[in-house]
Amino acid sequence: MNEDNIIICRCEDVTLKDIRNLIQQGFTTIEEIKRLSRIGMGPCQGKTCGLLIAKEIAEITGISIEKIELQNIRPPYGGVTFEEIIAGDEVEK
């Protein structure tokens, strides 16, 4: 299959080829691949691409998938606008 035409990260438009290149260059953690290719930085924060990349790393490096960690998840889950935050703080108890 043509790796250029296989999308791993929908939010940031990253292909399987990009991911495999990075792994082969020695970036074998999702945190590194994220910083260099922006996977996991989009609105879905790694929900669709996380597992796929973990499997690629396991396949190419031989590390068992149990040892591969997904990226860190930080608040706010699903996003929140500045306005919504301010509105919440101004509600009088």
Add this chain to the structure above:
Amino acid sequence: MRIEQHPILEFKKGEKIRFYFNGKEMIGFKNDTIASALYGLGIYKLSESKKQKRPRGIFCAVGHCSSCLMTVDGIPNVRTCITPLKEGMQIETQSQEVIKDA
């Protein structure tokens, strides 16, 4: 394309909702989300991917994958698959110009 009759479920189409897609007037139904209304009208491409401009449409329909992002009433990146359709909504395909300068 709407399911007219179903052996298990009844789809009592709620009242009509008028909305605009890239400026064109369209009709959806009460209880529709933006994405389900568009899909029912045969509109599958909801946006373009960031870099390669590949067509993007509904994938998960439960608000997880962010593949259905559109600009709604001027607000970008709205997950249309979980946003209820409302009267008069302005929906636009969203193709983000990525600023690549210097």
Add this chain to the structure above:
Amino acid sequence: MKLKNKASVVVIGGGVVGNSVAYNLAKRGVKDIVLVERSFLASGATGRCGAGVRQQWGTRQNCLLARESMRVFENFKDTLNVDVDIELKQKGYLLLAYSDNELGLFKRNIEVQNSLDIPSKLVTPQEAKDIVPDLNIDKLVGGAFCPTDGHANPFKVTYGYSKAAVNLGVEINKFTEVKKIKTEKGKIIGVQTNRGFIETSKVVDAAGGWSQQIAKMVNVELPVYSERHEILVTESVKPILDPMLMSFSYNIYCQQTPDGSFIMGYGPENEPPGFNTHSSWQFLETMSKKATWLLPPLNKIRILRQWAGLYNISPDKQPIVSKIKDVENFYVACGFSGHGFMIAPAIGVLMADIITESEFTYDVILDIERYKRGEVISEPSVV
């Protein structure tokens, strides 16, 4: 991948400073350089900072270091001879003054900056509005603007330096944590890591927020402490903010990156010193009020993620780039107080001068003894 067990110098810390030092040393012909990083490269402050690149400083030497670093950023590929796009965006920094004496300070700084060919200038509130149409110029007294300041991708810069260093023979070891620095009669004999012992006589401490912990291994007390600074990133939207917006009095920095997302933060009040990098909801609340007052269109924009990193604060908020008298061949590059990324290229050159005992390329005084000599030049322009 086996760890080299003998090195001429071991650099501790895989951030942008550590990699810049390793590269610049190798460029001077120093052989057998080994860099050790306990996690992945740029996993510390480098990878968590706002990554602005600014030349508008108050002290002459900071301006000098920033200008020299900007030259590297401007032709990164040729200087380091690596094919890495650092996504440099040069749409300037717009500093905002909310009092006459703050504007006066900008004026004096601009004189220093212009004397070093840094093209900064004063701007009136209206000129500021022309640069940032959505800016709320209420209460704004004036500002300073330098068109060549901007933003670079911190990960790409770090990986660029590390690639260049490897090309010159440096060994980069990720996931390698320093446990002990062995000394005999006050002389360094080697570094003990979780992956083995490296025999060396020279060590460079570029461990960012943990520099003081590394220094303790050779019982040196560095006059620095670390504190948490929080930061957030929004979703990507169409560009509405070209320059980095920054104000010391209003205490904020805010930048729209090439990708279209905003990165912003502010200097926390009464943050206890320590190594805590947890996020807080209080930060979201304060940041929201500050940011939307300054740039109203932010109201409708979604915050995607918040995180935190460590500032390594020195007494005068100036870097400490120096050898340590009591421990031969132990060098430190720390205390960047939140602006290490933007001057890392020059810091690497300076540290290479110190280690190879050559004549300083830049006329700067950043040695640790300055505190004892009382030559403390405090740098006002820090958020």
Add this chain to the structure above:
Amino acid sequence: MHNIEKVELIIVGGGPAGLSAALAAANYGVNVILVEEREFLGGQLVKQTHRFFGSEKEYAGTRGLKISNLLVEEIKENEHIKVLTSSRVLGIYKDKIVTILTNNKMMKYFPKALILATGASEKFLAFENNDLPGVFGAGAVQTLMNLYGVSPAKKILMVGSGNIGLIVSYQLLQAGVEVACVIEAAPKIGGYSVHASKLRRMGVPILTSHTIKKAVGKDKVEGAIICQLDSSWREIIDTDQFIKCDAICLSVGLTPLTDLLRQTNIKTVYISELGGYIPIRDENMETNIKNLFVAGDVSGIEEATSAIIEGQIAGLNVAKRINKNVKYQLEIEKQIMEAKEELELLRAGPVGEKVRKGLKKIGLNNSKNYDERMSNEEYDISFLMRTGIPSNDNLKMKLPQSEEIFNKGPIAISECFQKFPCDPCVKGCPFDAISEEGNINNLPYVDFEKCTGCAICVSKCPGLAMFVVQKNYTDSTSLVTLPYEFLPKPMKDQTVLVLNREGTEICEGIVKRVIDGKIQDKTTVVTVEVPKEYFLETRNIKVK
């Protein structure tokens, strides 16, 4: 300035696990805030038009969406439960504050306990053009069809033959969508055999050891290229095949949605049998962080029934901690024990092996040995699990051994050959003619002496695997009663086409009886008269 609301229990997620956790805790006086991101409660349940498996005690035999309505009704009546729909938990912070986005405001809460029931998200698959519009997750197809009445396609390719892949394929047929075929990368079907048989008798092929290589189309799916895999799942060259379709449905597995969970410093571990990275927790569903519980698919992928029970266990444990009234403590403890037993029973049998193996890896190997309480008859269903069609040996097992049983009149035949926990046929038979020898995981056997051929079981069976046969209706014809859930419905005396287990037309038949009452709940029971030689092959009809 910081208005923080102190509360007792926050439950995140309004699906089966969250609903049952809320009810379990609120029934013992705990004040619950149930937070649901969508504008409706029920989670994925509301899209499940099929009848559920499992024990009748846990709603088995009822359609998914009805179970949801039952639970949601109870929630509405319980004044201890405050429901926040269209609300999303944003953050769980170190200082135990939980921020929730509700009616456009970020509100702050300080809960004593937290139950995360955030369910699962669908796995994505790497093949060419996998981001083309028209490539859907199975949940998306169900959402469009069953929630919004929008048809996802005219002709669709189903990738994956787990229960979801099989059930969604069947629901697609009901919605009038043609299913080109179901492809499965493994050499055998993943889901229950009864679901596969339902598809095969509608003429839908199931291709094992096949995978998708490419979606074809410019702005929308117009077709797909599939290929064959060898035993180690590698592509066999030149086995590419083009499938004409205008949508591709991926149901290649769910993975726990642990995003919120991983904001805390909870320990997670990758367990392939449970769908991916799961939180470490004890048998009371509590994680390594005190008072932080998990329930449902987020704690490991299983089905809705186990999610409901896990929700009960988590809810009851919170009640035990918050409601200090000694009077209740014993009662709660008893209920927790019962729920754990129920769960263990549900996970018994060969089908539960994968889940048990996964749970064992995090130290939850349930002490009781399942296998000895089950009948240990061994029989080979490998053909069935590869094709969805029972072998002749399988069929012989369920048929009467002597000829004259057929002279007695109509008798029920169960084509359920796989041991999994399910008992609606046993519990539903008014004449106690069907038994599983006391263990829900055993195969059901019909006692032909007691069976009157009343066909109640035909509409009760969640797998539509019960049929009634009257071989000697006349000397040349037989009557076969079968379940039918499609449109148009047949009418009495109408001539229809008769299909066998592979969906091929074998003869014509005359409809003698159509039962479509309330008890049938939309599984129409059709009795058709067929030539006697086809009395054992008649499994479906096509109304002209």
